[in-house]
Amino acid sequence: xxxxxxxxxxxxxxxxxxxxxxxxxxxxxxxxxxxxxxxxxxxxxxxxxxxxxxxxxxxxxxxxxxxxxxxxxxxxxxxxxxxxxxxxxxxxxxxxxxxxxxxxxxxxxxxxxxxxxxxxxxxxxxxxxxxxxxxxxxxxxxxxxxxxxxxxxxxxxxxxxxxxxxxxxxxxxxxxxxxxxxxxxxxxxxxxxxxxxxxxxxxxxxxxxxxxxxxxxxxxxxxxxxxxxxxxxxxxxxxxxxxxxxxxxxxxxxx
Numbered sequence: 185x186x187x188x189x190x191x192x193x194x195x196x197x198x199x200x201x202x203x204x205x206x207x208x209x210x211x212x213x214x215x216x217x218x219x220x221x222x223x224x225x226x227x228x229x230x231x232x233x234x235x236x237x238x239x240x241x242x243x244x245x246x247x248x249x250x251x252x253x254x255x256x257x258x259x260x261x262x263x264x265x266x267x268x269x270x271x272x273x274x275x276x277x278x279x280x281x282x283x284x285x286x287x288x289x290x291x292x293x294x295x296x297x298x299x300x301x302x303x304x305x306x307x308x309x310x311x312x313x314x315x316x317x318x319x320x321x322x323x324x325x326x327x328x329x330x331x332x333x334x335x336x337x338x339x340x341x342x343x344x345x346x347x348x349x350x351x352x353x354x355x356x357x358x359x360x361x362x363x364x365x366x367x368x369x370x371x372x373x374x375x376x377x378x379x380x381x382x383x384x385x386x387x388x389x390x391x392x393x394x395x396x397x398x399x400x401x402x403x404x405x406x407x408x409x410x411x412x413x414x415x416x417x418x419x420x421x422x423x424x425x426x427x428x429x430x431x432x433x434x435x436x437x438x439x
Contacts, residue, residue, distance in 0.1 A: 189220050192437050200264060202255045213244050221245040226422050229406035253421035262321070262424040265431040269317055272435050276313040280351045280395040283307045283333055284402075285326050288411035291419065295325025306411050308402070308423060309333035311341075311350070314391070316398045317434045318427040323420055330355040335364060343368045351389040354378070402426060 194216060201219075204212040221239030225232060235242040252258065270276075288294040288306040297305030305326035311319045320337040334356055349371050357377035365372040376387045403409045405426045413419035432438050 189216065189223065190438070193432060194219075196264070196268065196432070196437065197261055200257055200260045202252065202257060213240055213248065215248075218245050218248045222249050222425070226405050226407040226425060229410065229412065231412075249421065250418065253417055258421040258424040258428070261428045262431075265428045265435070266317075266319065268437075269431050269435045273315070273317075275346075276319075277346060277348045278314045278351070278391075279311050279319060279348065280389075280392055281309075281311045281334055281337060281356070282353060282392070282395045282399070283309045283324075283330050284399045286409070286411050288326075288413075288419075290414045291411055291416075292414055293323075293325060293416040293419075294411075295327035297326035300326070306419070307333065308399075308408075309337060310395065310398065310402075310427075311337050312395050312398050314394065315434055316394050316401070317431050318398065321423050321427045323416055323423060331358060331361055334361055338364055338368060338370070341368055341370070345369070347371055349373055351392050351395075353389065353392065398430075401430060 197219070198215070201215050217240055221235055221242075222245065224230075224239060225235060225245075232242045232246040235245060239245060285297055285299055285305050285307045287297075287300065288304055291304060291306055294304040294306050296302040299305075307324050307326050307328065308321065309324060309330075310321045313319055320340055322333065322336055324333050324336075334352070347369055350365060350373065352372065352374045354375040354377040356372065357374040361374070362372045373389045375389045375392075376384060378384070378386060405422070408419070408422050408426055411419050413422070429438065
């Protein structure tokens with residue numbers, strides 16, 4: 185995992201890690217080794233109990249992962265990475281939004297996946313910029329309509345004085361979503377939904393391959409290619425961590 189935990193990356197993230205409050209008991213286990221162990225699970229999709237002993241006791245690593253996630257640390261890391269990226273790359277006025285469904289055999293927060301014989305599943309809803317850097321990322325049950333995931337991401341985006349573009353597929357071709365986008369000064373450019381507009385000219389939103397490419401890259405992290413988590417809290421921490429690593433790679437910290 186040295187490629188992920190370089191000194192430069194550790195310098196960026198270490199201040200976001202909550203410190204253990206002073207008190208009786210054993211000293212806190214090394215945070216850097218803990219982070220390496222979490223990345224190993226994210227990369228390899230192994231059960232926590234099969235983590236190599238070189239990272240430490242798996243119960244300690246898993247316990248700290250859940251404590252960090254409950255403190256909001258992984259979401260803070262995601263936002264910190266976005267700020268670093270914006271300082272490096274500047275303002276962006278073009279985005280793409282889409283969802284991808286994943287198997288989630290143990291997820292208590294999942295839903296019947298209509299694309300997988302109604303088996304339990306989830307969907308990742310992600311917004312990326314023109315370079316493929318994730319700007320928003322969330323998790324929903326697989327049976328939630330894409331339009332609801334779009335509205336959730338839109339609420340988290342700040343309103344800008346400049347008009348920005350969101351490219352999306354035909355699932356987002358609706359007046360409701362265009363109206364909601366306009367309130368945040370976004371222009372929603374969605375492919376034509378021929379089922380709603382029969383006989384109309386087919387239009388395909390340009391450059392949507394960028395979001396599809398991102399989903400392919402996201403699958404490099406085997407820990408989220410299939411969702412093995414039981415709770416949304418646990419799964420969301422891994423998703424935000426994977427997005428953080430992708431942003432830092434695009435910003436030049438990771439090679």
